[in-house]
Amino acid sequence: MQKSVPQSNVGFSKAMSAGWIYIEKKNGATLAFRKVDNIIDEVQNNLLKLQNSRENEVSQQVKLELKKRKLLQEVTIKSYKIGKGPDFTTSHIKQETDLTPEMISSSSWKEKTFKPYNFSALGIAPDCGHRHPLMKVRAEFRQIFLEMGFSEMPTNNYIESSFWNFDALFQPQQHPARDQHDTFFLSDPQNAADFPMDYLEKVKKVHSVGGYGSQGYQCEWKLEEAKKNLLRTHTTAVSARMLYALAQQEEKFTPSKYFSIDKVFRNETLDATHLAEFHQIEGVIAGYGLTLGDLIGTLHQFFSKLGITKLRFKPAYNPYTEPSMEIFSYHEGLKKWVEIGNSGMFRPEMLRPMGLPDNVSVIAWGLSLERPTMIKYKIDNIRELVGHKVNLNMVNSNPICRLEK
Numbered sequence: 001m002q003k004s005v006p007q008s009n010v011g012f013s014k015a016m017s018a019g020w021i022y023i024e025k026k027n028g029a030t031l032a033f034r035k036v037d038n039i040i041d042e043v044q045n046n047l048l049k050l051q052n053s054r055e056n057e058v059s060q061q062v063k064l065e066l067k068k069r070k071l072l073q074e075v076t077i078k079s080y081k082i083g084k085g086p087d088f089t090t091s092h093i094k095q096e097t098d099l100t101p102e103m104i105s106s107s108s109w110k111e112k113t114f115k116p117y118n119f120s121a122l123g124i125a126p127d128c129g130h131r132h133p134l135m136k137v138r139a140e141f142r143q144i145f146l147e148m149g150f151s152e153m154p155t156n157n158y159i160e161s162s163f164w165n166f167d168a169l170f171q172p173q174q175h176p177a178r179d180q181h182d183t184f185f186l187s188d189p190q191n192a193a194d195f196p197m198d199y200l201e202k203v204k205k206v207h208s209v210g211g212y213g214s215q216g217y218q219c220e221w222k223l224e225e226a227k228k229n230l231l232r233t234h235t236t237a238v239s240a241r242m243l244y245a246l247a248q249q250e251e252k253f254t255p256s257k258y259f260s261i262d263k264v265f266r267n268e269t270l271d272a273t274h275l276a277e278f279h280q281i282e283g284v285i286a287g288y289g290l291t292l293g294d295l296i297g298t299l300h301q302f303f304s305k306l307g308i309t310k311l312r313f314k315p316a317y318n319p320y321t322e323p324s325m326e327i328f329s330y331h332e333g334l335k336k337w338v339e340i341g342n343s344g345m346f347r348p349e350m351l352r353p354m355g356l357p358d359n360v361s362v363i364a365w366g367l368s369l370e371r372p373t374m375i376k377y378k379i380d381n382i383r384e385l386v387g388h389k390v391n392l393n394m395v396n397s398n399p400i401c402r403l404e405k
Helices: 008-018 042-051 060-068 101-106 133-147 197-208 223-227 236-247 292-304 348-354 370-376 392-397
Strands: 021-026 029-034 159-161 229-231 256-265 277-288 311-318 321-331 336-346 360-368
Touching: 008 021, 042 060, 133 256, 133 277, 133 370, 197 223, 197 348, 236 256, 236 277, 236 348, 236 360, 277 292, 292 311, 292 321, 292 336, 292 360, 311 336, 321 360, 348 360, 360 370
Parallel strands: none
Antiparallel strands: 021 029, 159 229, 256 277, 277 360, 311 321, 321 336, 336 360
C-alpha cells in the first residue's frame, strides 16, 4: 500500500497514533485492521476552517504542524489607502539643495523652496587637492628633524656647479659618477662663473698635491671641469655650501645641526625601484670633537623615532667621508637585514679648505624618501608612486601617515 498510494506512510502513522487501526502479523504478512467504527478527520476539518476564513478556530500549534506538512501556506496581503497630503499640489516645484552666491546677490532665494537638511547623508566631497603620499612621509621626517633640534637647509636650487657638487666634497674629477652616464649636465648655461676664489684654490691644491695629512689625488685639477653646470646628484652639495658659510662667520664657530629633504637627479636606468629623480633625506651635525660613536648614537636616536630599533653598520667607501658606514635595519616582514641608508664623517680634505677649525668634526647620514614611502603604503613599483602611472584615486584616498615614534 505504501508503494502504491502517495503519502500513505504519513496517513498510516497518523492513523496509528490516533488509535484508528491496529496491526497483526499472519502467515508472514503484516496486516492492518480497523479499530473503531467511525473516525473524525481533524486535519480535514481544520483545513476546511482555514479555507472558510475561520482561522481563529484553529490553534497555532495545529497551524505550525500543517505548515510542516506543507498543507498550509501563510500569505501576507498588504493594502494601502492613498489620500492627499499637506503638500499636495497639481504643479511640480523643484526644491533647491544649495544656496548659491547668485541666489543671494539677486535675492531669488526668497522665492525658492529648499530641501530640508539631511545630516545623515555623506554630502558632496570637497573639490580640492590632496597631499601625495611622498609629501605626507616627508612632513613626518621633517617633524622628526625639528624635534631633534635641526635647522632646515635651503634646497630650492636644483642646478649646481660641478665644483660644489663634486670638487668641494673631495670627489676626484676622474670619478665615474661625474661621467655623463650618471649625471645630467646642462647645455645652457653650460658653465658657472661665480666662485669664492680663495676657497677654490685651496680645493684645487688638496686635490692636486694633498694637504691636511693627505696626499690628495696627485693629478691635474681642471677649472673648466669644475665650472660645468649639472642637475645636482645629491643634496650634500647644499651641505657643503652651508658648512662653508658656517666657516666664514666672523664670530667664533658655532656647533650646528642641519637637515634637508629634496629632489636629486641621477642618469640611471629606470626600473621598478629606480627613477631619474628622487628625494634624498640628509642630516648633518658640525661640532667640536665629534666621533664615530656620536654618529652611531645619533643614528639610533633618529631611527628609533621611525620605529626602527634594530640597526647594524657595515664599513663602506665614500670619497668625502672617512670612516663611512652603510646602515642596515632588520625587516620583520622579509625576515632579513636590508640597507636603509649611508653615513660617515666628512674628511679633513673637505672641511679644512673651508676654514673650519681643526678640532671641528662633521657627521652626516642620508637615505631616500621613496623607499620608506613604498614600504609604508605597500607599493611595489616606484612608477606607481611617481610619474604618469600614478593612480589619482590612491592619492585622494591614501590614509594619513604617522611614523612610529
